[in-house]
Amino acid sequence: xxxxxxxxxxxxxxxxxxxxxxxxxxxxxxxxxxxxxxxxxxxxxxxxxxxxxxxxxxxxxxxxxxxxxxxxxxxxxxxxxxxxxxxxxxxxxxxxxxxxxxxxxxxxxxxxxxxxxxxxxxxxxxxxxxxxxxxxxxxxxxxxxxxxxxxxxxxxxxxxxxxxxxxxxxxxxxxxxxxxxxxxxxxxxxxxxxxxxxxxxxxxxxxxxxxxxxxxxxxxxxxxxxxxxxxxxxxxxxxxxxxxxxxxxxxxxxxxxxxxxxxxxxxxxxxxxxxxxxxxxxxxxxxxxxxxxxxxxxxxxxxxxxxxxxxxxxx
Amino acid sequence: xxxxxxxxxxxxxxxxxxxxxxxxxxxxxxxxxxxxxxxxxxxxxxxxxxxxxxxxxxxxxxxxxxxxxxxxxxxxxxxxxxxxxxxxxxxxxxxxxxxxxxxxxxxxxxxxxxxxxxxxxxxxxxxxxxxxxxxxxxxxxxxxxxxxxxxxxxxxxxxxxxxxxxxxxxxxxxxxxxxxxxxxxxxxxxxxxxxxxxxxxxxxxxxxxxxxxxxxxxxxxxxxxxxxxxxxxxxxxxxxxxxxxxxxxxxxxxxxxxxxxxxxxxxxxxxxxxxxxxxxxxxxxxxxxxxxxxxxxxxxxxxxxxxxxxxx
Numbered sequence: 001x002x003x004x005x006x007x008x009x010x011x012x013x014x015x016x017x018x019x020x021x022x023x024x025x026x027x028x029x030x031x032x033x034x035x036x037x038x039x040x041x042x043x044x045x046x047x048x049x050x051x052x053x054x055x056x057x058x059x060x061x062x063x064x065x066x067x068x069x070x071x072x073x074x075x076x077x078x079x080x081x082x083x084x085x086x087x088x089x090x091x092x093x094x095x096x097x098x099x100x101x102x103x104x105x106x107x108x109x110x111x112x113x114x115x116x117x118x119x120x121x122x123x124x125x126x127x128x129x130x131x132x133x134x135x136x137x138x139x140x141x142x143x144x145x146x147x148x149x150x151x152x153x154x155x156x157x158x159x160x161x162x163x164x165x166x167x168x169x170x171x172x173x174x175x176x177x178x179x180x181x182x183x184x185x186x187x188x189x190x191x192x193x194x195x196x197x198x199x200x201x202x203x204x205x206x207x208x209x210x211x212x213x214x215x216x217x218x219x220x221x222x223x224x225x226x227x228x229x230x231x232x233x234x235x236x237x238x239x240x241x242x243x244x245x246x247x248x249x250x251x252x253x254x255x256x257x258x259x260x261x262x263x264x265x266x267x268x269x270x271x272x273x274x275x276x277x278x279x280x281x282x283x284x285x286x287x288x289x290x291x292x293x294x295x296x297x298x299x300x301x302x303x304x305x306x307x308x309x310x311x312x313x314x315x
Numbered sequence: 316x317x318x319x320x321x322x323x324x325x326x327x328x329x330x331x332x333x334x335x336x337x338x339x340x341x342x343x344x345x346x347x348x349x350x351x352x353x354x355x356x357x358x359x360x361x362x363x364x365x366x367x368x369x370x371x372x373x374x375x376x377x378x379x380x381x382x383x384x385x386x387x388x389x390x391x392x393x394x395x396x397x398x399x400x401x402x403x404x405x406x407x408x409x410x411x412x413x414x415x416x417x418x419x420x421x422x423x424x425x426x427x428x429x430x431x432x433x434x435x436x437x438x439x440x441x442x443x444x445x446x447x448x449x450x451x452x453x454x455x456x457x458x459x460x461x462x463x464x465x466x467x468x469x470x471x472x473x474x475x476x477x478x479x480x481x482x483x484x485x486x487x488x489x490x491x492x493x494x495x496x497x498x499x500x501x502x503x504x505x506x507x508x509x510x511x512x513x514x515x516x517x518x519x520x521x522x523x524x525x526x527x528x529x530x531x532x533x534x535x536x537x538x539x540x541x542x543x544x545x546x547x548x549x550x551x552x553x554x555x556x557x558x559x560x561x562x563x564x565x566x567x568x569x570x571x572x573x574x575x576x577x578x579x580x581x582x583x584x585x586x587x588x589x590x591x592x593x594x595x596x597x598x599x600x601x602x603x604x605x606x607x608x609x610x611x612x613x614x615x616x617x618x619x620x621x622x623x624x625x626x627x
Contacts, residue, residue, distance in 0.1 A: 033446035044499025045465040048476035117324040119333035127613040128340045138562035138577040143350045152362040201621035250469035253562035271469045291472030298467045
């Protein structure tokens with residue numbers, strides 16, 4: 001196929017045929033079909049974005065409607081970028097992002113590689129592994145909180161069973177050192193299957209004849225792995241990293257239920273901090289500026305990343 | 316399958332791979348199994364140390380989940396013997412059932428909002444995807460990509476203006492408001508996925524129908540829709556799962572009449588702190604449909620995830 005159906009559509013209904021078609025013209029139908037969607041997208045996605053940009057230049061507070069709203073220019077932005085607490089939140093987010101992606105790629109790829117050995121019943125076990133990512137993150141966070149309870153929680157029991165430590169001697173959610181890891185563990189448990197599925201799609205896209213040719217050339221299995229498998233799965237893997245990166249950058253529900261950002265603010269990811277500013281302190285203007293900064297950051301990072309991804313694909 | 320295929324893994328490596336994967340699957344299921352077990356424990360068993368795997372099952376957690384209870388005096392209890400099995404369960408704690416809890420309502424809200432927004436997303440999304448696929452729409456690709464990229468915003472960032480907008484329009488804490496919101500969030504992905512499915516349907520079928528005298532509408536719903544059915548179904552599953560699981564908007568924009576289950580379940584509180592069996596029972600009832608769904612529809616679902624991701 002050289003041309004996509006979309007481009008063919010333009011020539012698909014020649015003038016002669018189009019004349020004979022009863023009913024509305026194609027143009028009218030196109031607008032009727034697309035109109036409601038465009039309207040909804042403008043109302044729910046675009047308009048709020050513009051409103052947020054506008055609010056970010058004000059000192060508006062959503063809980064005090066009668067107060068006069070003043071435009072204060074870039075003051076909100078200035079305050080956010082010079083606030084050292086926000087850099088701490090960014091660090092917490094970076095820690096969370098780095099380690100969740102690290103473990104998910106490692107375990108996800110390994111699992112995909114093993115599943116691709118096509119042992120009997122592999123699709124059923126794949127489905128079972130996928131289950132956690134289908135569940136509600138808030139509910140998952142809530143019940144992991146139960147598993148993490150010192151004394152009574154299953155997690156502490158298992159760890160103490162393996163290591164021989166006293167199960168009440170450590171608090172996954174209550175200690176400054178362990179809390180950042182507790183959220184990494186749950187997120188890895190939940191989202192490794194996603195990376196696995198994408199890697200599996202990558203592995204399955206490699207045609208057999210490449211390996212057959214390598215076999216004829218007497219390339220060792222190890223060499224085949226590094227010169228065929230890895231490079232061919234890499235674009236898929238990078239895509240999975242992109243999705244996980246974007247998702248975890250805006251992570252809210254899971255972590256808010258698990259730790260609520262605590263203890264102190266060790267697990268206060270940017271999203272949680274943003275919620276605090278917007279809906280607890282009611283600094284709406286300030287929070288709007290914060291939201292825009294986050295959006296620009298993700299968008300910028302993602303664009304750079306996509307460029308790199310396209311380069312890898314071209315190779 | 317030829318026995319000489321060089322790409323077919325050896326028996327030993329299959330066995331090895333199978334064992335490791337199954338081991339991982341079993342470990343990953345432990346937290347889920349544990350929460351389901353906890354739903355059938357008494358509060359004392361739920362917090363016992365060491366954790367109990369064997370225990371006497373009780374429906375206490377489920378009774379507590381669906382009811383509100385009050386403590387009564389001994390005289391009252393003696394004068395009114397328990398009528399039903401669930402009465403008897405709460406009597407052990409000198410309590411009587413005062414009425415239904417809010418869980419039923421919240422669960423129903425989840426169903427209404429989940430299905431409502433899925434229906435609307437699919438209805439509007441299919442129409443739009445068809446138009447994007449078959450007609451020339453200026454800037455279509457850029458538009459789609461930009462809209463999709465607004466999903467990169469943290470939900471809280473979107474929630475600020477939505478919160479203000481809904482307050483003005485009187486849509487706060489209403490089913491309609493949440494249905495529209497979830498549709499707005501879902502529809503970009505829905506259109507994107509559906510366009511992919513519709514692109515794959517050969518144009519010739521429709522052309523033949525048009526020449527046979529069908530109108531565009533007829534060609535759309537008699538020729539295109541049936542062929543896109545599988546794609547529509549798997550897109551619908553994604554929309555439904557998103558709406559079902561969503562928490563951030565729900566917790567900020569609903570508090571009463573339209574509150575869904577995810578923000579409600581963590582607030583289930585029993586006597587003396589969290590009533591873990593009741594929370595576990597709520598989680599089980601809420602998560603089980605999705606799990607069953609996933610297992611039953613695994614073929615569509617797993618393909619859909621990779622298809623949607625790889626296409627972007």
